[in-house]
Amino acid sequence: MAANVTTPGAVEPKMWLGGIEPMKASYGKLMMWFFLISDTFTFSALLVAYGTARFSFPAFTGKHEDFTFSNMYWPVPERVYEAVPFLHGISLPLVFVGIMTFILIASSVTMVLAVEAGHRMDRANVEKYMLWTILGGFTFLGCQAWEWSHFIHGTDAGSVMKVIENGTWIEKTIFGANLTENQYGPPAFADFFFFITGFHGTHVFSGVILNILIFFRAATGFYDKRGSYEMVEKVGLYWHFVDLVWVFVFTFFYLV
Amino acid sequence: MAEVHHHHVHNQDPEAGAEQRKAIWKTFWILLIITSLEFLIAFTVPHGVLKVSIFIIMTIVKAFYIVGEFMHLKHETKTLIWSILVPVIFVAWLILALLLEGNAIFEAIFG
Incomplete structure (x- = not known):
């Protein structure tokens, strides 16, 4: 980046003329940090709004094994998320979301290993670890697509719920969830599920796109020519942030 | 090459x-x-x-x-660390304000 380059024979860098990088971080890195702060606010707003909705609904107070889906109280997460691909009908609470968490942490590790390789101008290792990171990102997205599909289609039996339709209370069986109907609990629960995991998934998706771009530029020798692999670091910051958000989503959506 | x-x-x-x-x-x-x-x-x-x-x-x-x-x-440098951490105070305020709000809604409807 232009900000890092000191042309030989150029005027000595001066503190107030853009010669010295503020906080010893390049322009791009600093701007990535400040973008991530703004993104932190967006995700915080979503998660805190979820907390508000949850606090304004009654909680399920009975015994855990007596829990049934109802729109009269907020659902217990381990009863909502208990399905795993290829294991239909078996109750495995939080197992699949645990696998997704592991995938994202592992892809964060391969990303930081790519950044480290970039510091040594080790192109082969940058390529290798970027590919692992891209693979991890796609795997996570695939898992999320499956989870959404299961959430939308619902369980075999569905849930019988009392809902208002055309101004009168009726009893009907609801299968799965959309933005207005939800077999697992109050419709607001499904709305937050779609918005929060959806917004996070969008971030993962754009992260994968950026990672592919970085891999392509590394593989074609662009960063070798430039003499710096700092772009790997900047996109790495974004990728770790996506992992960070998931840590919070995991706790406040799936565990608490 | x-x-x-x-x-x-x-x-x-x-x-x-x-x-x-x-x-x-x-x-x-x-x-x-x-x-x-x-x-x-x-x-x-x-x-x-x-x-x-x-x-x-x-x-x-x-x-x-x-x-x-x-x-x-x-x-990173101390200034950068604080530039990132200090704005998070706003999130702490948001949590406090909106969870109290959620509780108040609950009290108003079910309390």
Whole structure:
């Protein structure tokens, strides 16, 4: 980046003329940090709004094994998320979301290993670890697509719920969830599920796109020519942030 | 290609960055162990204030390692660290304000 380059024979860098990088971080890195702060606010707003909705609904107070889906109280997460691909009908609470968490942490590790390789101008290792990171990102997205599909289609039996339709209370069986109907609990629960995991998934998706771009530029020798692999670091910051958000989503959506 | 070769020769030392790689894997194991503990607690500790508090503390510890080590913030200048951490105070305010609000809505409807 232009900000890092000191042309030989150029005027000595001066503190107030853009010669010295503020906080010893390049322009791009600093701007990535400040973008991530703004993104932190967006995700915080979503998660805190979820907390508000949850606090304004009654909680399920009975015994855990007596829990049934109802729109009269907020659902217990381990009863909502208990399905795993290829294991239909078996109750495995939080197992699949645990696998997704592991995938994202592992892809964060391969990303930081790519950044480290970039510091040594080790192109082969940058390529290798970027590919692992891209693979991890796609795997996570695939898992999320499956989870959404299961959430939308619902369980075999569905849930019988009392809902208002055309101004009168009726009893009907609801299968799965959309933005207005939800077999697992109050419709607001499904709305937050779609918005929060959806917004996070969008971030993962754009992260994968950026990672592919970085891999392509590394593989074609662009960063070798430039003499710096700092772009790997900047996109790495974004990728770790996506992992960070998931840590919070995991706790406040799936565990608490 | 010549340039690539030049850089490679320049950084042939296999020990270069070894310490950093060790720190990366250490962070990975810490994150993995905390996440596994969270699972254990999810199914053993009865639901209540204690369980929620443990989860929140563990989440903050994980966030500390991701931001500090993976995002390298721990090793940046003090001014940069504070520029990132101080705005998060607004989030603390948001949590307080809106959770109280949610409670008030609950009291108004069901209380």
